[in-house]
Amino acid sequence: MRKKMKLLIALQNCDRRIEETSKKRDECPIRMASLDNEVRKAEASMNELEEKLEAVKKERRQVERDIEDLEARKKKSQAKLSSVSTNKEYRAALKEIEELDRNRSLFEDKALELMEQVEQLEGEIGAAAKGLEELKKRTEADKRAIQQEMKNLDECLDDLVKEREQLCAKVDRELLSRYNMLRERRGGLAVSPVISGVCQTCHMGIPPQKFNELIRGDSLMSCPNCQRIIYWGEDEKLKSESGGAKG
Secondary structure (H helix, E strand, C coil): CHHHHHHHHHHHHHHHHHHHHHHHHHHHHHHHHHHHHHHHHHHHHHHHHHHHHHHHHHHHHHHHHHHHHHHHHHHHHHHHHCCCCCHHHHHHHHHHHHHHHHHHHHHHHHHHHHHHHHHHHHHHHHHHHHHHHHHHHHHHHHHHHHHHHHHHHHHHHHHHHHHHHHHHHHCCHHHHHHHHHHHHHCCCCCEEEEECCEECCCCCECCHHHHHHHHHCCCCEECCCCCCEEEECCCHHHHHHHCCCCC
């Protein structure tokens, strides 16, 4: 009977490792997608800076055209000075020139401000481009490492599946069917140790008489509460098979 239980414990440990390895394997593509997402965010951030730079350059070009227009209007106003015939017309022409000069000064200040923005944005874009390049290199290295990890996990899964098949071949068909049913209905755990009269999975007490029967190990027994197949957890031979794990 102990031989049957050792097989079931080994099978459950194998199933646990398969589940854990499968979970790690399933997480790999998610991790890779997360890395790609970080690159896309960095690219979007740099694109936003480039669009902002283009908008500032466009505004600066417009301001420069406005300055040229004011200069052309000033020349026309200056030309009027030589042709005016009255003091009133002369003062009006001077006032117009002064107004054009004030406007030009405002536009020149704006052009200078925009130039500073251009320089700042170009610096930010340069830093962002360098950071993006480094991020891409790290991402590619990390993805290669994850791909290697996936390969290793796939190989591990193949070995575990083969190990499970070998174990299943040694378990009685009826007992294997019972094990698989319990595993499906009890959250992946079909077998549980009992220590000090307590099932280590559902944490319910086993009646003393049943616990004594369990210690003798004459037959396979089930927990009266969770129906899992139980074994005496302090049986040294079974403990070595279960690795000392509970539940």
